[in-house]
Amino acid sequence: MKIVVCIKQVPKSDSVKIDPKTNNMIRDNVEGVINPFDKNAIEAALTIRDQLGGEVIILSMGPDSYMSSLRDGLAMGADRAVLLSSRAFGGADTLATGYTISQALKKIGDVDLVLFGRQSVDADTGQVGPIVAQYLDVPQITFVEQLRMIDQHTLIGQRLLDGSTQQVQVTLPAVVTVRAELNTPRYETPVNIQSSFEKNVDVWDEHDIDLDKSRIGQAGSPTVVKRVFAPDKKGRQTKTLNGNAKKAVQELLGQINN
Amino acid sequence: MTQTEIWVYVQTNQTSVEPTSLQLITKAKEIAVNQRVVAVMPTVVSEKLINEVQEYGPDKIITLEDDRFKTATDTEIADVLYQVVSTRKPNSLLIPATVIGRSVAPRLQAMLQTGLTADCLDVYFDGDTLVQVKPTYGDDIMCEITCPDHQPQMATVRPNVFKAVKQNNDTTIEKADFEFHPETQVKASTPQSIISSAANIGDANVVVALGRGASSPAIIEKARKLAAKLGGMVGVSRPLTDSDEFGHESQIGQSGQSIAPDLLINFGISGAVQYLVGIENAKTIVSVNTDPDAPILAASDYAFVGDANDFMDNLLEQVR
Amino acid sequence: MEQQNIMAAGMLHRMIREFTDNELAPLDMQIDAQGDYPDGLFDKVVNNGLLAITLPKDYGGAAFDYETAAKALHIMAIGNASMAVTLEGHFKTLEQILKYGDQRLKDAYLPSATHRIFAFSQTESSGGSNPKGISTRATRQGDDWIITGDKIMITNGGLAQVYCVLAKTDDDQMGVFLVDQDMPGFSFGKREDFIGLRGTPVGEIVMDHIKVPSYHLLGKVGQGLEIGNNAHDDARILMGAVLTGIMEHELQIAVDYSKQRKALDTPLYELQSIQEKIAEIAIARQNTELLYQHGAQLKLAHQSYAQVAAMTKSYGSRAAVRSGDMALQVLAGYGYSREYPIEHLIRDARAMEIAEGTVERMNGEITLKQINR
Structure with missing residues (x-):
């Protein structure tokens, strides 16, 4: 089995602020961590590898600072990592990111399974997985909460829909995006932390991958961020429920049912 | 200039129309300046479902009828939508940010080579440009995103931010031709509906929490009933973890669990810091306490000063 | 290299923080009340490789330096001091084997230090601060040593599987010998009921004519x-x-x-x-x-x-x-x-x-x- 886990580095929780003058996000000095759902994807990959053998590769696209998240993936137990890093990839939206990643997956070659976290906790799109599946022309199972390999080529995933569950069986290769319910990601271990520095990390730019330059980075991104703003921060405005308990409950239900 | 169209993807299963789809029809009609609102609806053959959509008054319904939609995969749905969208070229396409919507939309986006904004909280038109408003980095920061040079302008929109309103309209219904391309490598089962069974209080959508001031066996019994009625779980503050009824797994707070339910109702909990940090992410907090100075009250959206038992009785009676 | 060490230390400390927040801190009160680690907790410590933090790479360890390891225990103790002391007892013992142990002893025992706790014991009922008054004996028998005696108040006593014990040789010199719980003549005594650090077991071992090879002596006779x-x-x-x-x-x-x-x-x-x-x-x-x-x-x-x-x-x-x-x-x-x-x-x-x-x-x-x- 060759399994690639696509990860994103996200700012550590709520450390992102907005510059009130420029309306840009202040990303300097923000500590980056692996997107939490992506850790579930890594865990799923490692579990399958432990069961069926093979190789787990961590793939990400971003600046050099993303190296720390690749290293975290290796310290969890992945075998090697690839970072797609270039100014030419900058400003990519999900379409350009999905294209670039799918081309990198083609270069890695013979990939049986591509795993993603269901979405990133910063941009919250969850779009790159299905886009990659489309570009690779392979099936997808999204929002998976249970996963099991029947044999080297067949996987059954249970996805959690809104209020229902669905069993989906696919023949590999395929793209799977996973929910947090799927598993509990293992910890990095002290020994694996040290050996993560000895594992192979390839850094590829636009010259290393077969790419249509018009489809990467800002040029390949149809969407534009027009404005970023902080909504009025509402601390909890406490509303006191008056009258007797009966009236208070009536008032409460009237309000929260709206 | 021909009139442009704003399309809404109507998600269906065999027996019902997904509610967000209807909310989006109403929203589309609200924001349309001169665009026609078109519902595009892959569905099993069912007059009932089409009639239901019609009640919300889109200008047009395009039905894509095939009984294989009962268990269609994301890719099959995206492929069928691609066939109609790519030939008719609507200005915009709104999609419910349901699991299915969020799985189909990006696949369709890649087929159409256009932009897609995920999980919008609002959309509006600036001329023919669809401005898509979405939260980012949690809900603390908002973005406005547009897709100036590509169409359709696609957005998935979060469920239940808009209300669906029925309205009369002279709706045209068109049954469109398409080819259903089965995805042979995939076998999908019919979705099985589930009743919320959060085994973990951290995942519960509703939590009824009890503290020292609401710890009698009678109250515990009622709290369990109330939680069952609301599809939630009972949690406790630290003092109650010593009782036989509750273990550590039910404890909310710093040394217990952090919870993030849509609704948290606190009874007899004073609101020590250790507790408050565990409930920061609850969406709506209701607290009942006899002490008007209990810190929990100021940390709540709704506060009631009074008897927990009485309040709980009334909730049990009034909640349907 | 220096940069890499700093990064690795940062990763270790974050890992310890996560482990402590998720696995130890929530049980802190319970560990104190119960006077023991709940079932399975120590296994988690072992399975996540925490016994191997200081152990050299040659023996399958992570080879973090002592300052980095100390900081790890500092972080762990914020959530639960007992487990941090359990690791302290293990790490300090490994230091002695690394410094004074014969290469044959290191090769035979240190690879198992990734999953077995090692303990160091001096105290006897005669008094802790008077090591010269101990009665544990090490008697030469051909190439081997025969160890007999009773050690108490051993940090991790009962939990540890390998013990370095201070003993007196026939010529009244002090030596430290490594014994294994699996050796004939080894048994556990009672566990102390201490008022603090109640997770950390502190207990007794009894050695009845345990025979160990000569290389189980740390350093030399007289260096005890x-x-x-x-x-x-x-x-x-x-x-x-x-x-x-x-x-x-x-x-x-x-x-x-x-x-x-x-x-x-x-x-x-x-x-x-x-x-x-x-x-x-x-x-x-x-x-x-x-x-x-x-x-x-x-x-x-x-x-x-x-x-x-x-x-x-x-x-x-x-x-x-x-x-x-x-x-x-x-x-x-x-x-x-x-x-x-x-x-x-x-x-x-x-x-x-x-x-x-x-x-x-x-x-x-x-x-x-x-x-x-």
Whole structure:
């Protein structure tokens, strides 16, 4: 089995602020961590590898600072990592990111399974997985909460829909995006932390991958961020429920049912 | 200039129309300046479902009828939508940010080579440009995103931010031709509906929490009933973890669990810091306490000063 | 390389923080009440490789340096001091085997230190601070040694599987020998019912004519007391780290409470009497951190660190007990309640005024050094 886990580095929780003058996000000095759902994807990959053998590769696209998240993936137990890093990839939206990643997956070659976290906790799109599946022309199972390999080529995933569950069986290769319910990601271990520095990390730019330059980075991104703003921060405005308990409950239900 | 169209993807299963789809029809009609609102609806053959959509008054319904939609995969749905969208070229396409919507939309986006904004909280038109408003980095920061040079302008929109309103309209219904391309490598089962069974209080959508001031066996019994009625779980503050009824797994707070339910109702909990940090992410907090100075009250959206038992009785009676 | 070490240390400390927050801190009160680690908890520590933090790579370890390991215990102790002390006992023992052990002994035993706890034991019922009065005997028999005796108050006694024991040879010299629980003649005695660090087992082993090969002797015959003292020094640095963690926990509780609790309309932290307590705890915490870091750095630089190690534990243990007392006073009635962890933090810290040499003994050592400088 060759399994690639696509990860994103996200700012550590709520450390992102907005510059009130420029309306840009202040990303300097923000500590980056692996997107939490992506850790579930890594865990799923490692579990399958432990069961069926093979190789787990961590793939990400971003600046050099993303190296720390690749290293975290290796310290969890992945075998090697690839970072797609270039100014030419900058400003990519999900379409350009999905294209670039799918081309990198083609270069890695013979990939049986591509795993993603269901979405990133910063941009919250969850779009790159299905886009990659489309570009690779392979099936997808999204929002998976249970996963099991029947044999080297067949996987059954249970996805959690809104209020229902669905069993989906696919023949590999395929793209799977996973929910947090799927598993509990293992910890990095002290020994694996040290050996993560000895594992192979390839850094590829636009010259290393077969790419249509018009489809990467800002040029390949149809969407534009027009404005970023902080909504009025509402601390909890406490509303006191008056009258007797009966009236208070009536008032409460009237309000929260709206 | 021909009139442009704003399309809404109507998600269906065999027996019902997904509610967000209807909310989006109403929203589309609200924001349309001169665009026609078109519902595009892959569905099993069912007059009932089409009639239901019609009640919300889109200008047009395009039905894509095939009984294989009962268990269609994301890719099959995206492929069928691609066939109609790519030939008719609507200005915009709104999609419910349901699991299915969020799985189909990006696949369709890649087929159409256009932009897609995920999980919008609002959309509006600036001329023919669809401005898509979405939260980012949690809900603390908002973005406005547009897709100036590509169409359709696609957005998935979060469920239940808009209300669906029925309205009369002279709706045209068109049954469109398409080819259903089965995805042979995939076998999908019919979705099985589930009743919320959060085994973990951290995942519960509703939590009824009890503290020292609401710890009698009678109250515990009622709290369990109330939680069952609301599809939630009972949690406790630290003092109650010593009782036989509750273990550590039910404890909310710093040394217990952090919870993030849509609704948290606190009874007899004073609101020590250790507790408050565990409930920061609850969406709506209701607290009942006899002490008007209990810190929990100021940390709540709704506060009631009074008897927990009485309040709980009334909730049990009034909640349907 | 230096950069890589810093990054690796950062990863280790984050991992320890996550592990502590998820696995240990939620059980802190339970561990104290139960007087033991709940089932499966120690297995998690083993399975996540925490026994191998300092172990050299040749033996399958992660080879983190002593300062990095001390910081790891500091972080762990914020959530639970007992488990941090369990690791302290293991790490200090490995240090002695690495420093004094025969290569055959290292090859035979150290690979198992990734999953078996190693313990160091000097104390007997005759008294802890009088190692010369011990009655455990090591008798030469051909190429082997025969060990007989009874050791008590061993950190991790019962949990550990391998023990380095101080014994007296026939010519009344001291030696340290490694015995394994699987050897014939080995048995466990009773476990102490201590008032603090109640997760950490402290117990007794009984050795009845255990036969070990000659290379199970650490160093040479006659080096026993030196090795014992060296083990104390190594332990004291790590205990300083644990005490820093305890004080950090005490500080957090006092700070959180003083922010939330109001006297009339004034938050507690605005009161000078409260400020004095919080500042003192913060200063003591910082001092102890600097002391253990300095001790570890001296050790890493192969300089003499016994004095600083003694200062670390002498100062740190008393400071942590006193800080706990001050934090208790900030919380007043709540602080005195068993619902809050402060009372058990005081009991935990109190153990380290005694273990690995009492404060009085260390102060004696410190004074002697000052007199003779």
